[in-house]
Amino acid sequence: MVPSPHLSSVSMGDRRTPERIDAELRRRRSDLGGLVFRTVLQVGLILALLVLCVLLVDVVRDGWSVLSTRLGDFLSGTLRSRSVDEQLGVHQGLVGSFWIAVFTAVLAFPIGIGAAIYLEEFAPRNRITRFVDLNIRNLAGVPSVVYGLLGLFLFVSGLKWFTGGKTLLSAGLTLAILVLPIVIITASEAIRAVPDSLREGAYGVGATRWEVVRNLVLPYAAPGILTGTLLAMSRAIGEAAPLILVGAVTGRLGSDPGFLDLGALTERFVAMPIVITEWTQNSGRDIGFAAAAAAAIVVLLAFVLTLNSAAILLRNRFEKRRR
């Protein structure tokens, strides 16, 4: 066989010998480019994860002095004091965050899940439905501070006769609105994941649409829906910007209601993220506030990370269980 001048210098005939083949297959061509690429990627991944570790370590370390010495007092203390003393604590913040979580659960969950059911199971597939879908996706992308503006306009000013102005009620309503799109989107996804064969079997024996949804679709989608609600609640208690806009107190807060004191709803308020913000900013005056802020962060993270972990674990178990 005459080697073509266009091929590489090694002709086909030479390449066919067993020794050559062996050498070619075994030869570890150094792939420097690939190695560098892979290392860069690994560094990226490690950095992404490292952030979490460094963050947690730093925060726990900063707050350790407070958490380890007077945890109980801290949890029951208030913002009444202007200095870092024995009475400083997050109790009012916990109450505020508690009620915000309640509002999310009571308002955003039923409305959000109901909306998702309607959009996925009942609504005809026409332009209006598509528009509503798009609208919800856009709402999900609106910055939280803008929701604060809505809360300011609607609840603090507009419905002042009902909410009392810059109160916990306004805050709860504002945050319920903020997380509503998230609840709708995650619930919709969970419902969409229900296989059609399940529905057909039920329709086939003469069940109405709601009967199919209630008896088959919702139980099947329940874990996914629950995941969404946990994530939404975690988001709600972590938000600060909308609270600032609707008038959360920065500074001293006189009243210290209990957790189930409904009167607290029509009074001025704080919540955990606001407490953290305030103390962080005060640390210029007294460095002790930094430790208090860090301790408050740990308390907040305890709730947020628990909710998030529960949501993620639930979703992973649920995905594994479905064949």
Added chain:
Amino acid sequence: MTTTIHDARAQGEQTQITQEPPGPDAGAYDEMPVPNMSMDSGELVFDIKGLGVSYGDFRAVRDVDFPIRSNEITAMIGPSGCGKSTVLRCLNRMNDLIDTARVEGLVEYHGVDLYHPSVDPVAVRRRIGMVFQKPNPFPKSIFDNVAFGPRVGGVRSGLDDIVEQSLRKAALWDEVKDRLKDSAFGLSGGQQQRLCIARALAVDPEVLLMDEPCSALDPIATTHIEDLMQDLKAEYSIVIVTHNMQQAARVSDRTAFFTTEKDADSVRPTGVMVECDRTEMIFSTPVDERTENYVTGRFG
């Protein structure tokens, strides 16, 4: 031609022989003895006239005309894509669930236009039940699967009896009577399909529609279902879609043959019904050449 059918027939349990004209069917509503091979045995349950279905722009099937008679097994056969399942789903208004589906023509059920605006599809599906290609039991217990239909229909008491009767009719009772509370997913494929049949029977329908009920099952399970169909024929009218020509020949009393035609104004071929007659006629002396080609295996 006859030989092939004869072989297929020999495997089934049909007593009819190809050469002789069939006697009156085993229907409970025989009005008159049928001396020749016309389509007059059994009362008319469905009368389908000029049925056509479109999904959006796509014309799935057109010009479907045939009757379904009581206590018979009517099979719809033909190559894939010719709209057999679509037609079947018209009979219990399952196509309503698809937004883009449009139905034209007339489907008469005991003289009532099934698509009349005042007819409630939910009520239709109680009388006309359906079993699907892939067994689709609910993620519930065996008992709850069968009891589902009656329960949503408002039945509160006597469920135990209904469940037992339905499971007996589906030839599943003996196998599951001790584990009614177990999950339906613990059953084998064939058992699950029989469970789905029991589930459909629990609401006491008149008609049972079966969309390729055996195509997801192994041969032994298939045989069970086919035997079951013969037994159920005494009480119910059955319409089955099947890809398996031999199954149609074994099991059915009447057969409708479908094929596709390319219409000038559409991109994809549209399904059409070619002819419908007593099964032995379709398989021995079909009228249309296309039918003959299909049943003798020349195409499809």
Added chain:
Amino acid sequence: MPATANLSPDDLQTAPRRVRKERTVRTVLALAASVSVLISVLLVFSLLREAWVFIVGIDWASTWTDGWFPRRGQYDVRTLVVATMITTGIAMAVAGPIGLSAAIYLSEYASTKLRAVVKPVLEILAGIPSVVLGFFALFFIAPELVGRLNEDATAGSLAAAGIGVGLLTIPLVASVSEDAMKAVPIDLREAAAGLGARKAAIAAKVVLPAAISGVVASFIVATARAIGETMVVFIAGGAADSAGYTHSPFEGSLTMTAAMASLASGTDQVKGEGYTFQSLFFVGLLLFIITFVLNIAADRFVRRVREQY
């Protein structure tokens, strides 16, 4: 059920009780869905209404001053926009490469076990409240990172805030990009491997280009998120109530979001001179429009991904 000779449509009806229930449920659910539309309408209305007062009322010269001093009537939006751009730019410079690297590694290199551990961790990271990152930015990033880079940097600065926002956004970039890459069918990878390509080549030259719509979408979404982020800048951005114009990342300033938060807090009265209250909504409207446009763009890209596969 025995076959009756002839029926009428009246025989094919469902019990009225069931029909009524069905109708009621349907109405209630439709109402729930319409709440979302109501919220949108109220949102746009509230922004437009107050911003309009601002737009028609102010002396537009006051929007080109040497800084954002709202309580004094100086509404230099330019300051805010530039600060937003700087912070967002730094944030994406951090989140983009790190997030994308993590995504490519997880999608193309990582074993199933590693993915099963790392992905949930990243998702949990995504849930960390922004105030925590604000604290971290002020007490750790500012002194340790920015302070080392430039000793003249103020205690809070756009750089510190920008890095903080970037860290916050990493999980978002990582998860959306990773989803996009995982959606690329395995056939493409196998085809390339069959031609003798190695993992790096497959990842960079086959998967990444195939998933580019999703990756772009992730960047757009992350940018929108960074622009909308308030608390990190509020805490660590180095300006309190007002800010002079600057385009140095090592100085403090206010982004649009932080300016809004500052305006609403501090002196417990949003009311200030003249149009202070309305300026809040004006900036809010700008912010809303910017993030709205970005989210629509991202949505287009995501739809393109879905159409491809």
